[in-house]
Amino acid sequence: MLPDGVLRGKTALVSGAGSGIGRAVSLRLVELGASVVGVGRRAERLAETASLAGEGFRYQALDIRDRAAAGAFVAGLGGLDLLVNNAGGQFIAPASAISPRGFAAVADLNLTATASMIQAAREGLAERGGRVVNLSLSAPERGIPGLAHSAAARAGIAALTRTLARQWPGIRLFCLAPGTVLTEGVGEELPPEQLARIVAKTPLGRDTSTAEVAEWVAALGTGIADAVSGSLIELDGGSGLVAAASLNESEQA
């Protein structure tokens, strides 16, 4: 566990702060002393996070795919210590059923809009030797049947993270890749029995909790991570080591 107050004086921006992992991350960062700005499309979900977090959390309803609004908002924050690109997601479908518009929607959310958030925050992060944590998926480079669009986008973010770590040495960047985290969001995508089967196949035989993801994000915002940049850290119970999960009934579709 990180020491109390370790993030006092730090400012963090968390996307998707109104639910699941983004909410847990926001609450933990506030608990450790950071000032957190949360964004997401649904103001009511952000308001719930605010009521749980108390002082230290403020929010703005924002669609990160709206480049002009998102760019202006992020740049307007000024100095930033930590950007957590958590907003993301996809729909599960066989590759043959993903239309060009469907592919573009998922690629935009998980790759292009996320890249724009980093670009918009660059100056504010550089001022403070800041960090970027990009939430990703476990082992996208091995292929994930059912998530062709998302696996491609997440592999792209991993490559972007490594590239920027070389080009912008004043900013540390990381990808944090959970396997299965039993949030409301994942529950809307996959039935409990399928989630249980995926979890049972991981070497550790367990899911990853939102609290565990939050602790890693917070740690990456501290000096513990000073010697690291560009890395992809998998919080997946080892599932990416043995086989990428398949979310389709048949892998061939």
Ligand SMILES: CCCCCCC/C=C/C(=O)SCCNC(=O)CCNC(=O)[C@H](O)C(C)(C)COP(=O)(O)OP(=O)(O)OC[C@H]1O[C@@H](n2cnc3c(N)ncnc32)[C@H](O)[C@@H]1OP(=O)(O)O
């Ligand atoms: C190691 C593996 C372990 C597995 C564990 C699971 C890992 C993943 C976990 C998570 O990510 S948890 C988060 C869960 N929540 C979500 O992912 C929900 C997020 N999804 C969305 O918000 C939306 O689906 C979207 C991706 C943002 C797209 O929304 P948008 O409003 O832009 O799309 P639409 O305008 O509705 O449609 C655009 C386009 O996409 C097609 N489409 C939409 N849904 C489907 C579908 N289910 N199947 C096929 N196609 C779909 C839609 O038809 C449109 O295309 P056209 O019809 O116009 O061609």
Ligand SMILES: NC(=O)C1=CN([C@@H]2O[C@H](COP(=O)(O)OP(=O)(O)OC[C@H]3O[C@@H](n4cnc5c(N)ncnc54)[C@H](OP(=O)(O)O)[C@@H]3O)[C@@H](O)[C@H]2O)C=CC1
């Ligand atoms: N749960 C899991 O097993 C895993 C999750 N992940 C990733 O972790 C992240 C969080 O997942 P999780 O908490 O489970 O799922 P959620 O669906 O609860 O979280 C997604 C968040 O992103 C926000 N969001 C989505 N689209 C936009 C947008 N265009 N602009 C701004 N905010 C947006 C949503 O808020 P709103 O709708 O209000 O905009 C929501 O708060 C995602 O990137 C997910 O893909 C990765 C691996 C596994």
